[in-house]
Amino acid sequence: MDILKIGDKLYNVEQNGFDDFARYSFSEVVSLTETLAVLKNGVRLINRPKQSYIMEDVGYSVSRKKGTHWHIVSLKAIRNAQIENEKIKIFDWFAAKQFTLEEKRKIYEMFHAEKSK
Template identity: 35%
Template sequence: MEKLKIGDKVYIAESLKWSKRVNYVLDEVIRLTKTQAILSKGRKIINEPTRDWCKKDCFAEYGERYNKWYLQTNEILVTVKAEIERQTIEQWFCTKKFTDEEKRIIYLQLKKQE
């Protein structure tokens, strides 16, 4: 694996320990130093490719070596889009207060799909 170059797009998947929610941070390399790549949001990555625990190529974050950054692919962009949609749906259901009639309609629709 090669070192990062200016314009490379990277991502990190951050999640809480007891939650199924995954937050993806997408970023781009805007500047390089001798040993680091600086991202557009200010985070710094050690510009030396390594491998994570599942043998995927990655880059460690400066100061937080357990945070692993990966190069973006089309597959991860599809995954990010699906996760954002899932979180939007979850948020909508959390804030929506259903009436008894709406609950009945939802129940009948789900029952029909079985």
């Protein structure tokens, strides 16, 4: 478990209740003090790694919000963020879309045909 260095890339995941999507934030360490690492987005992390059972094994607590952790970016985190962003995009599209009766009929037929298989 290493302390953070300038240029390290980190991520955080927030979720507004169990029914909400996981929303990923990514940032990079741009400056260091004696005890803090400051990210490009202004978040200040305590530069002391600790065990985290949230997303990764190791996390860095947000200063004055010790329950919020940021983690070193991994390929798994990037892939999970891509999947979640696609889910959000699909959900938002369906929420904004006003289907015509013809579109509803086509969707119904597609689902009905798949059910019959």
